[in-house]
Amino acid sequence: MMRWTKADTTQYLPEKQYIDTVLIPLIPFDPSSDGSMTEQAFRRELTQLFTNFIEKEYHGRIFLAPDYHYLSNTHETEWERLNQWISHFNTQPFQHVFLFTFDSKWRKYEAKLNGKLLWIPGMKEGDIQSKETQSFVKEQARQINELIQYDWQL
Numbered sequence: 001m002m003r004w005t006k007a008d009t010t011q012y013l014p015e016k017q018y019i020d021t022v023l024i025p026l027i028p029f030d031p032s033s034d035g036s037m038t039e040q041a042f043r044r045e046l047t048q049l050f051t052n053f054i055e056k057e058y059h060g061r062i063f064l065a066p067d068y069h070y071l072s073n074t075h076e077t078e079w080e081r082l083n084q085w086i087s088h089f090n091t092q093p094f095q096h097v098f099l100f101t102f103d104s105k106w107r108k109y110e111a112k113l114n115g116k117l118l119w120i121p122g123m124k125e126g127d128i129q130s131k132e133t134q135s136f137v138k139e140q141a142r143q144i145n146e147l148i149q150y151d152w153q154l
Contacts, residue, residue, distance in 0.1 A: 003055070004066045012063060021058075021148070022094045024065040024086070024115065025051060026101035030072040038125065040072070043102045045128045046137065050100065053141040058148075065089065068099075079109040086114045096151060100144070116151060118144055 002008040002019065012019060025047045029040050044067075051064055068085060070078045086097055097115030099106070102122030110117045120140050126133045 002060070002062070003064045008063075015060075016093055019061060019063050020094060021062045021096040021098065021152075022065055022089050022092075023051065023054065023062050023098045023100055024089070025067045026082075026099055026103060026106065027067045027069045028072040028101075028103050029069060033072070036072065042125055042128070043122050046102065046122055046133070047100065049128065049133075049137045050141055050144070053137060054144065054148075057141075057145055062148075063092075063094070072103075073105070075105050075109055079106075079112050083112070083114045090114075096148075098148065098151075118147060120144065 002012050027040075027044050027047060029044075030036055047067070054062065055064065068082060070082075082099075089097060098118050099113060099115045100118045102120065104119060104121070106113075106117055107119055120143070
């Protein structure tokens with residue numbers, strides 16, 4: 001996986017015909033809600049852990065987009081902005097657009113999205129370094145890898 005860094009984009013540009021997939025992490029946040037800030041921050045860290053596992057598996061095949069941040073509970077209007085974002089990535093030769101999230105509310109809007117939603121139920125809290133969290137991430141990343149490979153075969 002290539003990331004949105006100077007080094008990776010410099011490598012991507014001359015090789016872009018071989019990189020047919022973009023992965024966009026969807027990150028909710030709500031700075032006005034003390035009750036959800038810790039959970040949302042933990043899930044953002046989990047997302048980074050997932051994308052690191054996927055990066056190791058598919059370096060040079062998947063381009064990791066910058067995180068797409070949105071205010072929690074704005075899905076009803078946010079899906080249109082997300083599709084605009086996706087349309088900019090579609091100016092590149094990406095044949096597959098994956099949207100990765102722990103936010104189950106996106107499932108309601110999945111049919112409206114111009115990408116394939118990769119939603120998995122996530123942990124709400126924990127220690128990002130614990131064996132339990134690491135095992136959870138590895139198992140879920142394996143399942144996400146299977147979904148990605150299946151989509152590539154279609």
